[in-house]
Amino acid sequence: MKQKNILISTCLLGNPVRYNGTGKRIQHPLITKWQSENRLIPVCPELAGGLSTPRAAAEIWQYDGNDVINGHARVINNEGKDVTDPFLLGAQKALAIAIEKHCAFAILTERSPSCGSHFIYDGSFTGNTVKGMGVTSALLEKNGIQVFNQHQLEEIDGLL
Numbered sequence: 305m306k307q308k309n310i311l312i313s314t315c316l317l318g319n320p321v322r323y324n325g326t327g328k329r330i331q332h333p334l335i336t337k338w339q340s341e342n343r344l345i346p347v348c349p350e351l352a353g354g355l356s357t358p359r360a361a362a363e364i365w366q367y368d369g370n371d372v373i374n375g376h377a378r379v380i381n382n383e384g385k386d387v388t389d390p391f392l393l394g395a396q397k398a399l400a401i402a403i404e405k406h407c408a409f410a411i412l413t414e415r416s417p418s419c420g421s422h423f424i425y426d427g428s429f430t431g432n433t434v435k436g437m438g439v440t441s442a443l444l445e446k447n448g449i450q451v452f453n454q455h456q457l458e459e460i461d462g463l464l
């Protein structure tokens with residue numbers, strides 16, 4: 305049986321790919337263990353979708369990633385530009401990588417408009433969050449890949 309791999313947000317490995325040119329490294333013994341087992345498959349959906357670092361911050365206005373996928377919501381950056389298309393393309397590319405690399409789970413960065421899995425910013429650029437998923441998390445979950453955030457590593461360990 306093939307090893308179950310784990311898709312992971314590139315920024316969680318410390319790579320400076322976030323909108324503001326920073327990373328968001330998590331240091332945890334399980335990350336070290338999974339790296340040594342070659343289980344971690346890094347992806348940054350926003351870069352995969354054609355955006356670059358640094359980039360304007362973006363948020364989903366009022367709704368969540370499921371609504372973006374269904375065409376009922378848009379992703380807008382803080383300069384007022386509609387960036388829905390690169391977000392959707394990045395989500396599709398992340399899904400394709402997850403399938404190709406046999407990822408059963410994903411660890412994605414909470415609150416991101418791409419990678420959030422429980423909470424996202426509410427679209428007002430005021431730091432407020434609401435319950436909801438980012439665009440990539442929503443697409444992965446729709447396709448049977450369970451998404452966790454960076455604070456749920458032990459839960460995944462129990463499922464491998």
Ligand code: SF4
Pocket residue numbers: 313314315316321322323347348349350351413416418419
């Ligand atoms: S899109 Fe995801 S992986 Fe890329 S910087 Fe944002 S949170 Fe990190």
